[in-house]
Amino acid sequence: MPYTLDQLNAAPAPEAARMLDGLYEHSPWIAEQALTQRPFASLAALKLAMVRVLEAAGREAQLALIRAHPELAGKAMVAQALTAESTHEQRTAGLTHCTPEEFARIQRLNADYNAKFGWPFILAVRGPRGTGLSRTQIIEAFERRLHSHPDAEFQECLRHIHRIVEIRLNDKFGAEPTLGNLVWDWQEHLAQYSEPSYAERGELTVTYLTEAHRACAAHIAQTMREVGCDEVHIDAVGNVVGRYHAATPGAPCLLTGSHYDTVRNGGKYDGRLGIYVPLAGVRELHQAGQRLPFGIEIVAFAEEEGQRYKATFLASGALVGSFDSAWLDQTDADGVTMRQAMQTAGLPGTLEAIAALKRDPAHYLGFVEVHIEQGPVLNEMNLPLGVVTSINGSVRLMGEAVGTASHAGTTPMDRRADAACAVAELMLFVEQRARRDGDSVGTVGQLQVPHGSVNVVPGRCAFTLDLRAPSDAQRDALLADVRAEMQAIAQRRGVRFTLEETMRASAAPSDPAWQARWERAVQALGLPIFRLPSGAGHDAMKLNTLLPQAMLFVRGQNGGISHNPLESTTSDDMELAVRAFQHLLQQVASEC
Template sequence: MAALLSCPRRHPSVHLLILTLFIASLLPILDGLELGGDGLYREILRDETVLRLKELGKLSSPNTALLYVNQISDGEGYLERTFLSPASIRASHVIISWMKDAGLTTWIDQMGNIHGRFEPTNSTKEALLIGSHMDTVIDAGMYDGSLGIICAISALKVLKLTGKLQRLTRPVEVIAFSDEEGVRFQTTFLGSAAVAGTLPESILRVSDKSGTTVQDVLKLNSFEATAAALGQAKYSPESVGSYVEVHMEQGPVLEALRYPLGVVKGIAGQTRLKVIINGSQGHAGTVPMKLRRDPMVAAAELVLTLETLCKQPNKFLTYDEECGCFTEESLAGLVCTVGELLTWPSASNVIPGQVNFTVDIRAMDDKVRETIVTSFSRLVLQRCDDRLVDCTVEKKHAASATPCDAELTSQLERAARSTLSSMTTMTSSPAAAAVPVLMSGAGHDAMAMARLTKVGMLFVRCRRGVSHSPEESVLDDDVWAAGLALVNFVDQNAVAPATTPETATAEVAAES
């Protein structure tokens, strides 16, 4: 090759042709094996990704109450990583190192979101954003949120090692959002709402159970913590083409269908309420039953009222004018949950003075959800009035149902189908004639990002549909399938075709 290039009698275009043909001959080697094959794809998208999930799953805040109850000395197996906690900061450093390993330029914005981006030279196209959240619930599993982040990083690492990262035609960016669960401040999507530009200035004054505000936490971690600074995290709609999120299903459908992957057509709307009941605190042994104003009993009645309302809404409500009821389709996905109940002073021999509890209401139909919220709020006031206690209902969060973009959904379905077909001979995955299309009852960062751009989601099968629990489990091969599908998706939508010997010859001939 050196001798051919050094020959002084050859036309410069011939030199270029020889060099181009030589580089083109290496592309099959750089590209690795076919999707679904062994080698780099499996080693990175399955083996390395699973190891990284386990590593991130060890970065946790301690839970002294749990350690006391179980008399555990080291808290092994417990996972809690809330917004900008010390555990979250440690996780940030690790995620940044993985992003750099994938060839991405990294930074942290003013809401603590971690970004890793590859910017093609002279590209004027809108960016493809891929992300999920790095925070967890209390006593969490290691897949919720983290799976989508690490799968995305691994997919771009494969593109880097196969030479395809340099052939991107549009910017591709991975975002690890700082808060989606809303555990610490009882308000979800702090990270993704900041990027979407929908985070209100008032969020800075919201406090956690200890009285620490969002602004306090940001300042403690060296962020500016001003409204102007939060505005810097906002992306302009013109700069973003789409957002895609990989997430464990958090439900049992894919496992029942025996499919590793599914695409999401929409996300249920969600409302979070806080009910505060004030009664008369007193001695458990001296206050007669007929003279009590007990907020605990009122709370118990209201929890049962909520359950009945959501199990049998047509007994309480009318909505459809023709049938005088909710339709079966409109009620799809309606679920109501009381997940937290706090009492004061919380002593066995004291009638509580105050009881607070949370309410989570979700439905695919926003009109159904809003009607349930209104009806329950009215029932709270009625029941509390009957029991001579004082009640207030605070709306902590509300998000409309979010449809996924039809084109993105179709593209993700094709990528998943191609992936599963290529994996059929190597795993227990079925050949995918039709990848399942699902609705999501759980909220995701895609809900916030839909205010910025079109969104698409890919679900990954999980064992028994268990989530928000240490029992979360995703098969290693399903992690692999998700990574392969992302590689497939990016390859089809953002990677320019490789130069072949034939196209190189034609290009040089045209140039001559």
């Protein structure tokens, strides 16, 4: 029979320690020290208590713990000398059935890894969902992490140890993250839709109103119907809108959601997590036959990334009345206008239809969004959830430097008007100037030398610029300094610059009351409140101009990387996000 938290909290110390035996490999002291903090409000609180014990123990104790772990598919496995827990985990991942070639490859990786780092490679082989990584995934992770910096890899090993412990603890207590698994599976199913040239390479790319994008919309709409939304439709910009009615007709709605488009070769969770977490909440309400004093409107926003057209946030912008009429005449790389793309997708493609999407704030309580963090902070803090205090203001620009193309062999260095070098100098200034603020960031994400040649001094160089800061004033000061330096570089190098602003978003501080609701929801799960700003832009920053808003961040794995196929989170963390969302709903219901 699985243990219960009440049993653990009430048991004498030796018995409680026996209940937690086998969590940390040959290291019972971690659980024993954590037990001094009883009673625990939740398993999540117990997990975090053990994390903090190990953090306080120091590097030598941490290194000893890492070295207590067996190699993957190593000698201990062959000799059947693993602990019962490790045996189960390696068997679940199929490591006990490696082909001779796979086994030999893993052995070489083990040897190379140990030679570089001096400790065994640690990987939670049961994976983010707990059902096991494939041998291919394990080998890919092995090869990728072999190139890590030792300090970063040391911490990554500890994080994987904590994930192993989390899964083992779930097993002991019969705690399955059912809703987290559901959200995980929904996102996996949605990831089957990708644009053809990317799908062929196993990459995920879904840009505005492509066939893959329209397939995603249809799939999300079907899920909305299945979970119990009373109304589902696709609106004039491609948003998928699902409404779960209030107990009383005409009651206001809580607006929530996020985007379902992706960057090119992106991850499965950016945006999409914020669609499926509230859908899981609606599913639970529907299955329980429960109606709240307010309605819930979930919007899967059709566009947030600005990948196909220079019209970032057009989908959430339509809801606040900020859709720019000039966007309809923009063309993509194939010369297709946005209006044409809309009409091909069966949308009206008219300003009148789009203008009708603007929401009346009198009909809404506010807007909340759940999102993967897209950064390393929660991952490094070993915290599953964080409450967002504000979203950074940002500005995006497209620029070009124009110099003189000339022969690379005959043009002396002091006679050149090298457009690429001018942009390179500007790039370094952006990096240095943003660092000066401490919390500003600046990025040149695209760089091109049109018609460039190996033996020609670049005459043109196109680039993008992305600047972000916690306040509009700080962002604008950064941009002003970049513009001034750009002109100085132009004069010094004999080139000219053009710079076109393509997007500007104001900083969006969280509404205090809604932020406090998220904080109470996190606290109710037995977790500490951790506040952090968002460096990335989100649909919430557009809704902020119309409604009070606040966001909840969910920890990402692999260093918190995003806009990358390695973007990931666990079903356990997603379970906590769903539970926090449910708690927020109940708070609001009690206030109505």
